[in-house]
Amino acid sequence: MEQHKLKELVKNMSLTEKINQLLQVTSGFFIDETVLTGPIRENGITEESISQAGSVIGLLGAKKYKEIQDAYIEKHPHKIPLLIMMDIINGFRTIFPIPLAQGATFEPELSKKCAEVAAKESAVSGVHVTFAPMVDLVRDARWGRVMESTGEDTKLNSDFATAMVEGFQGDNVGQEFKIAACVKHFAAYGAPTGGREYNTVELSENTLRGYYLPAYEGAIKAGVEMVMTSFNTLNGIPSTGNRWLNRDILRDEMGFNGVLISDWAAIEELQYHGYAKDRKEAAGVAMNAGVDIDMMTGIYSKNLASLIEEGTVKEELLDEAVLRILNLKNKLGLFENPYKDADEIKEKEIILCDEHRQVSLEAAEKSFVLLKNNGILPIKKEDKVAFIGPFVHEKEIYGTWSMLGRPEDTVSIADGAEKYRMDYEMTFAKGCNILGEEDRNLIPEHHYKKIIQEDQDRMLKEAVEAAKNADKVILTLGEHRCMSGEAASRAELTLPKAQEKLLHAIYEVNPNIGVILFTGRPLDLREVSEKSKAILNVWMPGTEGGNAILNVLTGKVSPSGKLPMSFPYCVGQVPVHYNEYFTGRPYNPGTGEKEYKSNYRDIPNAPLYPFGYGLSYAKFQYSDLKLSKDIMNEEETLEAYVTIKNEGEYEGTETVQLYIRDCAGSVVRPRKELKGYQKVDLQPGEAKRVTFQITEEMLRFCKADLTFGSEKGEFHVFVGTDSSTEEYVTFELI
Incomplete structure (x- = not known):
C-alpha cells in the first residue's frame, strides 16, 4: 500500500479504532476464547478491543493463524490485518546454542545464518515479528538473562546485533521467509544493581553512551523494525516512561523510525515504580514518551481517549504511533497477502529439516569453549570411557527461552555416542539428578523432579562403580535449563549441591576426569577446575548438542570457542569484565606490592577465565x-x-x-x-x-x-x- 493511502487510512479510523491498534494481547484470546473476567475488563481489555487489537503475542501455527487472520479481517471495519509476534530467541523448532554461546563463536555471520533459519521456520508458521535479538551489555553473571546476550564487550555485541537483525529481516522484511526483528531491551537492562532481575540501573551518561548504547544503535543502523523498552529504571526514570531515552536518543539521535513496544505490562508498572500515580497517568506518560504498543494490559485502550479529550496527550502522537504500526504491516506485505509465508505444507517440509539441523550442529561445535585440558581430551579409541552425570541422557539442553524446543527433537550425549560406540569402549551412568532436594529453590517448583533417597543412592553407587572401571571419566555437570533466564538471578554461582556430591565421589575413585559443562551463564568453577583435568563448556547447545559434543570429544572437531563473558574467580568479583579502568592505585600482581593498592585481600583481581579465553587441541x-x-x-x-x-x-x-x-x-x-x-x-x-x-x-x-x-x-x-x-x-x- 502506498504511503498516502496509509495516511488516509489513519485519517478514516475512529479514535477507538486507532487506540486499539496499539493493543497487543496473547493468542489465548483468539484460540481459547479466554473469558473476560472482572480484572481483565478493569484493565481495559474488552470484546471490542480484542476484535480490533493490532497485534498478538504467541504461536498459532499456519492453519490456525490463517483462520484467525480471516476472521479478524472480516470483522475489522477497515480490513486491517493482524500482526503476530513471538519470542524466538535461539531458534524456532530447530534450536541453536543460546545467544551467549553464539557470542563464543566470535563469528557473527554464523549467527546471521542461525537467524535466517529461525526466520524461515517462524515465517511458514505464521509469525511476523520476533522479540530478538537481545543486545544488552552484560557484566554481572548473577543476572539470569546474560544467557540472551552475546556478552560483555561492546564491539562483539554490536557485531552480533547487526548480524542477527540482517539474518531475521534480510534486505526487506516483505521478502519470502523473512520476519521483523525487535531489538531489546532499551536501554541498559543488562546492568541491574546487584544482578537482580528488574532492579534499578545507575550508569553515568558517559558509560551509557560509550558502552551500552552502541549495540542498540548497531541494530538500528541495520534497519531493525522494532525496539522494546526495558523494565528497569535508568538513573531514576523507568525506561518505558523516559521521553529523553525514547524520543531524544532513540528517535532523534539514532534515527529510529520503527515501532517501539513495551515489555510485558511495563506501562502499567510505571505506577509500581512510583513514577505514575495510577494507570491513567501511566498511559499518558508512556504515550508522551513515544511507546507505540502496549503489551498485554489494555492500559491504552481504557485511558487514551480521555487523555486526548483532556489535552494531556495530543492526538497527533496517537496518529504517529498508529501509522508506524501500519507501516510495519505494510512492509511485511500483509495488506496484499495477509497470510504472508504461512503455509501448512511448508511447515512440514522446512521445520527441523536436515539443512537446518546441520546449521545447529555447526553453531554448537563452534560455540564450545575448552577451558582446561591437561591432555585428557580428546578421548582415544583405546580408552575405556565412563560417561557419568545428569546430562548424559538429558535432552532439555536448549535454554529456558527455547519455547518450542522439544526433547524428542534433541540429541543427547548418549544419542550422539551411538555412532562412535563401535570404535570406542563407553559406559553410561546418571549418578544424580540435575537438582537434588537441597537445590529445588533454584528453579520454579513445577520444573523440579523429585527423587527418593533410595534411587539417589543407587544412581551414585552405579556411577562410582563405572568410574572405578574406566580409564577416563567424562563427567557431565551444569545448570538446569531453568536456572538461567528471566527472573533467574542467583547470588551464588556454584554447581547444584547434588552435582558437587557426585563430583567429590567420582574424584575419590578416579581423578582422571574431563568435565562437560552445561550452563547459561559464567559459573564459579574453582572446585570443578581443581578436581578435573579438562573442562569443555558447551553452554546450552540446542537440538544437535549431543552430536556436537561427541564430535569434539573424539577429536573429529577441535574446539575453537572463546569466552564472550569472563568467568569469575568467585561471585565476590562480579560485575567483572576485562575492559575495566585503571585506578589511581592499580595493583600489578607481578610486583608483589599489595598494600594500599586496588585489590582483594582474599582473592585475585583477575577472573578465573577471562574474556576471549579458549583453548584448542592445537597449540x-x-x-x-x-x-x-x-x-x-x-x-x-x-x-x-x-x-x-x-x-x-x-x-x-x-x-x-x-x-x-x-x-x-x-x-x-x-x-x-x-x-x-x-x-x-x-x-x-x-x-x-x-x-x-x-x-x-x-x-x-x-x-x-x-x-x-x-x-x-x-x-x-x-x-x-x-x-x-x-x-x-x-x-x-x-
Whole structure:
C-alpha cells in the first residue's frame, strides 16, 4: 500500500479504532476464547478491543493463524490485518546454542545464518515479528538473562546485533521467509544493581553512551523494525516512561523510525515504580514518551481517549504511533497477502529439516569453549570411557527461552555416542539428578523432579562403580535449563549441591576426569577446575548438542570457542569484565606490592577465565608482533602484523584478537578494548601471518563532553589469544 493511502487510512479510523491498534494481547484470546473476567475488563481489555487489537503475542501455527487472520479481517471495519509476534530467541523448532554461546563463536555471520533459519521456520508458521535479538551489555553473571546476550564487550555485541537483525529481516522484511526483528531491551537492562532481575540501573551518561548504547544503535543502523523498552529504571526514570531515552536518543539521535513496544505490562508498572500515580497517568506518560504498543494490559485502550479529550496527550502522537504500526504491516506485505509465508505444507517440509539441523550442529561445535585440558581430551579409541552425570541422557539442553524446543527433537550425549560406540569402549551412568532436594529453590517448583533417597543412592553407587572401571571419566555437570533466564538471578554461582556430591565421589575413585559443562551463564568453577583435568563448556547447545559434543570429544572437531563473558574467580568479583579502568592505585600482581593498592585481600583481581579465553587441541604460538609505522594521522591507516603457528598435533582454528589501549584521554580509558578479531585455520606445523587494519575511527570514544571522537596521543596495540595478553607495540596519533 502506498504511503498516502496509509495516511488516509489513519485519517478514516475512529479514535477507538486507532487506540486499539496499539493493543497487543496473547493468542489465548483468539484460540481459547479466554473469558473476560472482572480484572481483565478493569484493565481495559474488552470484546471490542480484542476484535480490533493490532497485534498478538504467541504461536498459532499456519492453519490456525490463517483462520484467525480471516476472521479478524472480516470483522475489522477497515480490513486491517493482524500482526503476530513471538519470542524466538535461539531458534524456532530447530534450536541453536543460546545467544551467549553464539557470542563464543566470535563469528557473527554464523549467527546471521542461525537467524535466517529461525526466520524461515517462524515465517511458514505464521509469525511476523520476533522479540530478538537481545543486545544488552552484560557484566554481572548473577543476572539470569546474560544467557540472551552475546556478552560483555561492546564491539562483539554490536557485531552480533547487526548480524542477527540482517539474518531475521534480510534486505526487506516483505521478502519470502523473512520476519521483523525487535531489538531489546532499551536501554541498559543488562546492568541491574546487584544482578537482580528488574532492579534499578545507575550508569553515568558517559558509560551509557560509550558502552551500552552502541549495540542498540548497531541494530538500528541495520534497519531493525522494532525496539522494546526495558523494565528497569535508568538513573531514576523507568525506561518505558523516559521521553529523553525514547524520543531524544532513540528517535532523534539514532534515527529510529520503527515501532517501539513495551515489555510485558511495563506501562502499567510505571505506577509500581512510583513514577505514575495510577494507570491513567501511566498511559499518558508512556504515550508522551513515544511507546507505540502496549503489551498485554489494555492500559491504552481504557485511558487514551480521555487523555486526548483532556489535552494531556495530543492526538497527533496517537496518529504517529498508529501509522508506524501500519507501516510495519505494510512492509511485511500483509495488506496484499495477509497470510504472508504461512503455509501448512511448508511447515512440514522446512521445520527441523536436515539443512537446518546441520546449521545447529555447526553453531554448537563452534560455540564450545575448552577451558582446561591437561591432555585428557580428546578421548582415544583405546580408552575405556565412563560417561557419568545428569546430562548424559538429558535432552532439555536448549535454554529456558527455547519455547518450542522439544526433547524428542534433541540429541543427547548418549544419542550422539551411538555412532562412535563401535570404535570406542563407553559406559553410561546418571549418578544424580540435575537438582537434588537441597537445590529445588533454584528453579520454579513445577520444573523440579523429585527423587527418593533410595534411587539417589543407587544412581551414585552405579556411577562410582563405572568410574572405578574406566580409564577416563567424562563427567557431565551444569545448570538446569531453568536456572538461567528471566527472573533467574542467583547470588551464588556454584554447581547444584547434588552435582558437587557426585563430583567429590567420582574424584575419590578416579581423578582422571574431563568435565562437560552445561550452563547459561559464567559459573564459579574453582572446585570443578581443581578436581578435573579438562573442562569443555558447551553452554546450552540446542537440538544437535549431543552430536556436537561427541564430535569434539573424539577429536573429529577441535574446539575453537572463546569466552564472550569472563568467568569469575568467585561471585565476590562480579560485575567483572576485562575492559575495566585503571585506578589511581592499580595493583600489578607481578610486583608483589599489595598494600594500599586496588585489590582483594582474599582473592585475585583477575577472573578465573577471562574474556576471549579458549583453548584448542592445537597449540598456537604468537610471534613477531609489528606495526607498519609508529605514527599516523586521522586520514591514515596503519597495519598490525602477527605470525601464528600451530605447534600441536591437531589442526585447529584460532580466533586472533586485536585490542587497543588509549593511554590518556579526556576521560579515563579502559585497560584495553577489543577492536578486531580474525579466525585462522592452521594445520599442524603451519604458520600464517595475520594483518589487522587500524583506522582513526577505531580510536573514537565517548569524550568528556559526551561527543564521540578520537584524541591525539599514544596507543598500545595488543594482539593475542585472549584479553589477558600483555605483549604490545606502540603508535602515536598526531
